[in-house]
Amino acid sequence: MTETALLARRKKLLGAATLFYEQPAHIVRGDGVFLYDDKGKEYIDLYNNVPCVGHANPHVVAAMQEQMSTLNVHSRYLHEGILDYAERLLDLHSANFDNVVFACSGTEASEIALLMARYATGGRGIICTDSTYHGNSAEVRKMSRVSLSGSPIDEDYRAIPFPQSYQSVAGHLQGEALTDYYLAKVQAAIDDFAENNIPLAGLFVCSIFANEGLPDIPPGFMEKAAAMVKKAGGVVIADEVQAGFCRSGHWWGYQTSGFVPDIVTMGKPMGNGLPISAVAASAELVSAFRDNTRYFNTFSSSPLQAATGMAVLDVIDNENLLERSAEVGAYLRAELKRIQSQSEVMGDVRGCGLFIGVEWVSDRESKTADRAGAVRVANRLKDKGFLLSNAGALGNVIKIRPPLVFKKEHADLFLTAFDEMLGEL
Amino acid sequence: MTETALLARRKKLLGAATLFYEQPAHIVRGDGVFLYDDKGKEYIDLYNNVPCVGHANPHVVAAMQEQMSTLNVHSRYLHEGILDYAERLLDLHSANFDNVVFACSGTEASEIALLMARYATGGRGIICTDSTYHGNSAEVRKMSRVSLSGSPIDEDYRAIPFPQSYQSVAGHLQGEALTDYYLAKVQAAIDDFAENNIPLAGLFVCSIFANEGLPDIPPGFMEKAAAMVKKAGGVVIADEVQAGFCRSGHWWGYQTSGFVPDIVTMGKPMGNGLPISAVAASAELVSAFRDNTRYFNTFSSSPLQAATGMAVLDVIDNENLLERSAEVGAYLRAELKRIQSQSEVMGDVRGCGLFIGVEWVSDRESKTADRAGAVRVANRLKDKGFLLSNAGALGNVIKIRPPLVFKKEHADLFLTAFDEMLGEL
Missing domain, CATH: 3.90.1150.10 (Aspartate Aminotransferase, domain 1)
Structure with missing residues (x-):
């Protein structure tokens, strides 16, 4: 053809x-x-x-083939594979996470993270950047540039200019002054939510601002922004869907950008092409989510996701x-x-x-x-x-x-x- | 252990x-x-x-293994596999569909269907049943029993009592009188949207009301309800995630229940455990969706989804x-x-x-x-x-x-x- x-x-x-x-x-x-x-x-x-x-990685293909030949079923039965995988994923984090919630796509992980942040804090307001993308569902699209460009942002979201050093909207500011400029935008969003009686739920950012264009982040911005948000009663969500799994030269983008998130979302590379995504957080945050949602996802937490995810981690380790x-x-x-x-x-x-x-x-x-x-x-x-x-x-x-x-x-x-x-x- | x-x-x-x-x-x-x-x-x-x-079906496992060993990549490159699969899926429908949008989970398919209905009609109002479940995202959860039981339904949704003949809320009505009772509920929802200046987008139901308890549907209800909704400017969405793929003794639940939907969502059995879901509709409806969303899903429309989905259809055919x-x-x-x-x-x-x-x-x-x-x-x-x-x-x-x-x-x-x-x- x-x-x-x-x-x-x-x-x-x-x-x-x-x-x-x-x-x-x-x-x-x-x-x-x-x-x-x-x-x-x-x-x-x-x-x-x-x-x-790598495309068609033989170790991953073999693991998938073996698991599919043995068992692949939903997670309302007990299975050790997904527990081994959850434990291994948690061990890879330097942030202090206890539990994992698995899903299939980055969008689904973003949905979970939003609900988790909102149930845990009792708040609604989410701060994101003006040039981001965290997925394509109706709720998650409210944060995305695609929707921002077309329609007014939803009242539960405030978009801040993403932090950058090159094409700065902050004129000729540099160094700490530039950091302060962007931090003031975070504070303004927090204040604006307060003035409008919208309780804060948190900050939701890609930990390396990948869709924004992978900017050089002004020094100390993320650490200070995270502290501001936590002080105001919100939680910090790091989207590691692009940034995670050694992409940034660290295991996680939040390590590269120097902050400690309360919730991370993971996705794209987890299964080398098999749909896998996940959210990790403290037991307290995950309880706030699970107790309020009775969340179940047909295809996730499956033996196939576990075996495939483990094989990917094997290769990352074995090939340094x-x-x-x-x-x-x-x-x-x-x-x-x-x-x-x-x-x-x-x-x-x-x-x-x-x-x-x-x-x-x-x-x-x-x-x-x-x-x-x-x-x-x-x-x-x-x-x-x-x-x-x-x-x-x-x-x-x-x-x-x-x-x-x-x-x-x-x-x-x-x-x-x-x-x-x-x-x- | x-x-x-x-x-x-x-x-x-x-x-x-x-x-x-x-x-x-x-x-x-x-x-x-x-x-x-x-x-x-x-x-x-x-x-x-x-x-x-069947669990660990060898034909499906072999197809997955072969495709993973060859290529599995996103859909912004050309690949014939997904076109062959889309064509075969469309051919299985008696309703007149032109295009397929692939995704990973039933929730994602529901999200697509909702956006499609809303962009195509310019409306917002969705009629669902009072005991349904179409997925777990923030938007789709607005239709689900889980959320209905806890919180007031969102203003863009109206829940009708699901049609049934056994435990009827309609007292001792039977036959056509029972059908009319439930049809009046549909009309009441349409009228209520109109009174509240919420333009109708459509009706969203599992075509066999699986989560409601698989009721015997009063005679002719679905055909007449679909006609009512279309007359009022809405579209009819059949959730085939549970009902489809020969489950009901027909290829699709809408054939069993005797109506013609404008949009169908498909999911669970498509990949025998691999995450695959899809939405099929007319070219006009799909354009209304694609043109407004630039929808892209990292893991969907992939060579792996195509090869696995095809293998499932092979077995369904070969084993009658x-x-x-x-x-x-x-x-x-x-x-x-x-x-x-x-x-x-x-x-x-x-x-x-x-x-x-x-x-x-x-x-x-x-x-x-x-x-x-x-x-x-x-x-x-x-x-x-x-x-x-x-x-x-x-x-x-x-x-x-x-x-x-x-x-x-x-x-x-x-x-x-x-x-x-x-x-x-």
Whole structure:
């Protein structure tokens, strides 16, 4: 089937579902960091965080196959697998969590976290950022940029400008003064809820502000913001769906950003592609949720989720992917910074671990966001066999977020192509 | 680990997550309609609709294993698998659907259906029943009995009494008069929305009212109720999460109940345990949804969902499970009715296909619901090696809903145990 015919067939069956690239990629096979299209063209994957231990990882496939051949059933029967997995997940956290609630998607985890925060505090008000995305349900969409841009924000939510050092809305403030500027926005949201008799439930942020564009966070902001929210009676929810599982060079984004959340949500990479998500918190917070909801999720806390999740953790441990995320990420960031010194349009190179953002601008002086330029970069690199995308509040940030099994040798191939692409722009 | 220790460990790690049975079952292996506990005890599964083609079905396991070894990635690349699956799903419907939107859970499908109905009609008002459950998100929970019992229903929802012939709230009305009684409730909800300037979005019901207790629906009710809602500018959403995939002896519950929905949600059995759900509707309705939401779901529309879903459909076809659901279900229902004639506490035996409800009452005359009795039945049958549960608006309906591979020989074993259990009560 030609690509045109395939696109038409897709439109006919799925409607206008979103696609990447001017000429969409028709991917048929994956292996480690490589993806292959229907014509056999090889791509290095610099985008996909879900298959964190690599496409078609054999250890994960074997674990799934074994569990599916043995048992996969709902969680109203006893099963040890999910307990072993919950225990292992909790042990990976430096924050003091006791219990896990499993679900299938990041959206479902966000729903749980919102209910948990609200039942635990008795409050309703949630502070989020003005450029975030935590999922697609009716309630969770109230926080998302998609809904913010179209309609007034719901009365139970207040959006603060996300903290950043590069394209700051705070003029020329720097260092502590910049931190204070953003902290004042948090306090204003707390005060505004109080004035409107909306009791505070908490702060809900991606711990590394991934959708906002992975900004350099002004020093100490998250620690101080979390303290403010707790002082006002709220809880702090860290969305680790993108940030977690060694992505940032630490196990969790909250470690990278230096704060201690009360609740974390986890998702995307947990099952290397199997739908798994989870929420971890103290026993007190989880009780507030469970006692009020009698929550049950047909497909979650299953033996299949447990076996698959465990296999992913095995590979992360056995292949030292935490260390590699930090090391390969640092190498790639340093090399991109080297290239940046010769490029007027690479406004900023930043990130943590194997999550790097390159902000595309008209020029270094005006820093005018160049979304079209970022889109062009993604498309040209795709032609050269490297898959990535653009993201961020203004859509002008090149998003580099490969599977964790991405190595220095892959980085070098990418850097050569990137350099070449720059010369052709 | 002793059962007591296992329960304590579960409480410590998961909090107060719900469990079945006085002495919870510790299931470690499954095969077809059989489940086995840690001591090797064999159970015949009369409860689980999710593993519809049988526990650990080898054809499904092989398809998952092959796809996971090849590719599993998000849907912003082109892939033919999900198109083949969407086409096959659409072909199975007698209602006139064009497009499919895939998701992971029934809750997510309900969220999509609600947004679709609202964007398509421009309305907000949703009519549901007073004893339903369509999922656990903040928005979907507004329809659920769990939330109804605790808090006043949201202004965008009106709950009607679910249609039934046995424990009717309509006194001694029968036949058409009973139908008219329930239709008047639908009209009252439509009128109430109009009076409160809440434009109607639609009617959202399980097509066989499974959670309500699988009632005998007064004749013609669903067809006429659907017509009323459409005349008033709403759309009709059939929740096929429990009712679909041959469960009712037809492919879809709406065929069993005799109406044509505008939107269907599908879920539980689709992936035999892999999280898959979907919404099907006309191209016009799906456009209203996609254009307004730019909906994307990380784990859905994936090659893994497609391959697994296709394998489930293969087994249903190859093993004639549609016919078997109708035949074995009819046999089991007839035999239970025979037993009922000698039992004062089996108030009603009803259902469709391999979904049977037995209403437990104090006596035939007063029909007083006996929830404790139904719970006792489930526990005694579990001891005898047969797994089922109690359900329904009053919790007094024995719910018999085995995997579709359940055969006459399994029914006979169950009937013997059921008869024995009755004698011991």
